[in-house]
Amino acid sequence: AWKKFQAKPFVSKDDFEKEVVRHVETTLARSMFNCDETAAYAAASLAFRDRLITEWNRTQQRQTFADTKRVYYLSLEFLMGRALDNAMLNVGLKNVAKEGLSELGFRIEDIINQEHDAALGNGGLGRLAACFLDSMASLNFPAWGYGLRYKYGIFKQEIVDGYQVEVPDYWLDFNPWEFPRHDIVVDVQFYGGVRKYQDEVGKNVAVWEGGEIVKATAYDVPIPGFDTPTTNNMRLWSSKAASGEFDFQKFNSGDYESSVADQQRAETISAVLYPNDNLDRGKELRLKQQYFWVAASLYDIVRRFKKSKRAWSEFPDQIAIQLNDTHPTLAIVELQRILIDMEGLDWDEAWTIVTNTFGYTNHTVLPEALEKWSVPLFQNLLPRHLQIIYDINMFFLQSVERKFPGDRDMLARVSIIEESQPKMVRMAFLAIVGSHKVNGVAELHSDLIKTTIFKDFVKIFGPDKFTNVTNGITPRRWLHQANPRLSELIASKTGGLGFLKDLNVLNELEKFADDKAFKKEWAEIKYANKVRLAKYIKSTTGVTVNPAALFDIQVKRIHEYKRQQLNIFGVIHRYLTIKAMTPEQRKKLAPRVSIFGGKAAPGYWMAKTIIHLINNVGAVVNKDPDVGDLLKVIFLEDYNVSKAEIITPASDVSEHISTAGTEASGTSNMKFVLNGGLIIGTCDGANIEITREIGENNIFLFGNLAEDVEDLRHTHNYGSHTLDPDLVKVFDLIKSNAFGDAGAFGALTGSIEDHGDYYLVSDDFHSYIQTQTLVDEAYKNQEEWITKTILSVARMGFFSSDRCINEYAEMIWNVEPLPVEKGS
Numbered sequence: 001a002w003k004k005f006q007a008k009p010f011v012s013k014d015d016f017e018k019e020v021v022r023h024v025e026t027t028l029a030r031s032m033f034n035c036d037e038t039a040a041y042a043a044a045s046l047a048f049r050d051r052l053i054t055e056w057n058r059t060q061q062r063q064t065f066a067d068t069k070r071v072y073y074l075s076l077e078f079l080m081g082r083a084l085d086n087a088m089l090n091v092g093l094k095n096v097a098k099e100g101l102s103e104l105g106f107r108i109e110d111i112i113n114q115e116h117d118a119a120l121g122n123g124g125l126g127r128l129a130a131c132f133l134d135s136m137a138s139l140n141f142p143a144w145g146y147g148l149r150y151k152y153g154i155f156k157q158e159i160v161d162g163y164q165v166e167v168p169d170y171w172l173d174f175n176p177w178e179f180p181r182h183d184i185v186v187d188v189q190f191y192g193g194v195r196k197y198q199d200e201v202g203k204n205v206a207v208w209e210g211g212e213i214v215k216a217t218a219y220d221v222p223i224p225g226f227d228t229p230t231t232n233n234m235r236l237w238s239s240k241a242a243s244g245e246f247d248f249q250k251f252n253s254g255d256y257e258s259s260v261a262d263q264q265r266a267e268t269i270s271a272v273l274y275p276n277d278n279l280d281r282g283k284e285l286r287l288k289q290q291y292f293w294v295a296a297s298l299y300d301i302v303r304r305f306k307k308s309k310r311a312w313s314e315f316p317d318q319i320a321i322q323l324n325d326t327h328p329t330l331a332i333v334e335l336q337r338i339l340i341d342m343e344g345l346d347w348d349e350a351w352t353i354v355t356n357t358f359g360y361t362n363h364t365v366l367p368e369a370l371e372k373w374s375v376p377l378f379q380n381l382l383p384r385h386l387q388i389i390y391d392i393n394m395f396f397l398q399s400v401e402r403k404f405p406g407d408r409d410m411l412a413r414v415s416i417i418e419e420s421q422p423k424m425v426r427m428a429f430l431a432i433v434g435s436h437k438v439n440g441v442a443e444l445h446s447d448l449i450k451t452t453i454f455k456d457f458v459k460i461f462g463p464d465k466f467t468n469v470t471n472g473i474t475p476r477r478w479l480h481q482a483n484p485r486l487s488e489l490i491a492s493k494t495g496g497l498g499f500l501k502d503l504n505v506l507n508e509l510e511k512f513a514d515d516k517a518f519k520k521e522w523a524e525i526k527y528a529n530k531v532r533l534a535k536y537i538k539s540t541t542g543v544t545v546n547p548a549a550l551f552d553i554q555v556k557r558i559h560e561y562k563r564q565q566l567n568i569f570g571v572i573h574r575y576l577t578i579k580a581m582t583p584e585q586r587k588k589l590a591p592r593v594s595i596f597g598g599k600a601a602p603g604y605w606m607a608k609t610i611i612h613l614i615n616n617v618g619a620v621v622n623k624d625p626d627v628g629d630l631l632k633v634i635f636l637e638d639y640n641v642s643k644a645e646i647i648t649p650a651s652d653v654s655e656h657i658s659t660a661g662t663e664a665s666g667t668s669n670m671k672f673v674l675n676g677g678l679i680i681g682t683c684d685g686a687n688i689e690i691t692r693e694i695g696e697n698n699i700f701l702f703g704n705l706a707e708d709v710e711d712l713r714h715t716h717n718y719g720s721h722t723l724d725p726d727l728v729k730v731f732d733l734i735k736s737n738a739f740g741d742a743g744a745f746g747a748l749t750g751s752i753e754d755h756g757d758y759y760l761v762s763d764d765f766h767s768y769i770q771t772q773t774l775v776d777e778a779y780k781n782q783e784e785w786i787t788k789t790i791l792s793v794a795r796m797g798f799f800s801s802d803r804c805i806n807e808y809a810e811m812i813w814n815v816e817p818l819p820v821e822k823g824s
């Protein structure tokens, strides 16, 4: 009977407006007479949210009834950005909303801009998780994301006098996209001790007892697929003290302060995202976050499985859990603990289930980013888990010993416990041993992990356990949403928006690569996107840039391995070159705008120094009358997802110039090319596959190859190390205090001159400068340039995260999409 009372989701403009007015006047308790943009954003979001929730409920019901295998994607980071624009586009009602809002007196862009980014991630790894959620929903996979509901996302970056200053990102003031589930609360235990005994039938039993309990409350966020009713779920956990407000017993006994302190300590667990990217600091609170999130998620997953009343052996047929890096590796131990301690399974039976359930994705080979936890810390916080890890390790080492008898070195190398002072738990090794598949995120990277950091494990488990799934990006957000005009042009030539669901359709653009009229439109769109960015630059930095200049962009986390220092040294070299030119020579040079953006981890001094140098170079160059429009240097404050949506469509070239072998994949490289920008890059990460797809005439590659890096480093340290003469000139200028007190940059120049130049800045400098000259030359021939960009876009189909998710589904998860009929 209730069916006839179910709300019908709006489809028309009038019904949308009705919903907006209703939400303004009732949900928000405001009058339409004083409905400002904030209220209009809130009401429009609530209208779309209602719509998503209807489909979300249906999807969950459908998935429960179908009772097929589900995927759980465990990630400590989900860098979602804004939700409203994405929701409007994915349900195909942005135009309806645009007209409706306009009738109510608002411009849709202003409304969209009211939204605070959901920035629960650092960079590539977190944004990859967000693209994956979009693809899994769009492809109708029954899939959930599990994460932490941080009260503070990645900090907001301000630039003060050229220095980075961090400001807390409190984003939950008004968040219409989440649903608190006060009925879904899980107790999570910490500390305490383990009591072992034999039961009546002589079975060994371990009981983890004592310690403290923290409560995890679920918050659900609907994830709409594109052009499908499927709306998946992202479940984020928030921490609270077990005693609720505060401990009444303590309170009544007069210990008010400590009862409030307990409360705060519990809430601290989900308070803040750790702002380190590719840098492990081993802090106890982070281990607490990891276990809190893993324990709540697994409890939830196991509870759902138990409702089906299936045998435990069917667990891996019903459930695939993907570990986004080693951050959720404790899930392996936790599932083993649940199965043996709580459910009474034998070790071997349990371990088979565990290993068949998990897959592990590695995102880095950098030693400083590989997680290790000290054994004493573990012993104190998770005593039972440490015992289980020791047992996992013992059985594993026994199997290694059987396979390689007497190879003591091998045992020491692969042990999950590093025999250091203190001993450390190597999380990557634990993740490998506890999973049935391990994957890297681009071909070169997947080869490198097999031949370097995980070499021994390939010998032990065989090569089939290791595979590659090259990263991808969602074309919905990174083309359709970020670059609506380009998307529209492509749609008009390829027969509609089908390319957004099958990105290989872009191939059809090849035939327009020399089409005059098409090229003109193509170039106009790029120019309009550059004008938009130029306005943004003007309004945020005060600097005027010429939209006809070549826009050269490097936006990503600041890290020595990503080599923003190489870029800024190149800019200084360009500055020197321009200063030395005659006016006639200057006339022949293509004007350039060098744009940087990205956050440095708060404790990473070298990265902060690089930001400082970029800003100081900008301050000098931008006001030098000899230079004028020929060179501008811009640092864009607080790079994030919504800013990327403005920046990415506006590049002529973007820089992906990591030391070969260090960037696992990179994903912004894909975004820039998909938006009609060319790239200058090293033979690293996904740049290599991008080159293979788009053709080597359409990319500017330079620098040493990964296979030569080790030898070069060796020469720096044990042979002779002479710096590139052009780089020496750049350093001389810096040292003359041309960009402020050179003392501030001593550590940076010193790392190259005196400390081994680990990232090969000097070795690659000449090749970099030469390639930049090739870029200048190529840009002068606009006709050819435009053809290159069209051909590149036409060949980018491979880099859709849809392709990537289909590969995970087939090779790792063994799950099928759950088809839906429209309107069902």
Ligand code: 26Y
Pocket (backbone or CB within 6 Å): 122, 123, 124, 125, 126, 128, 276, 277, 278, 279, 280, 281, 363, 364, 369, 370, 371, 441, 471, 663, 664, 665, 666, 667, 685
């Ligand atoms: C251990 C902890 C401090 C930590 C936290 C965050 C370690 C690493 C990270 C983040 C890593 C990350 O973002 N990696 C990037 O993943 C992308 C998606 O696979 C890759 O494209 C990119 O090359 C890689 O650096």
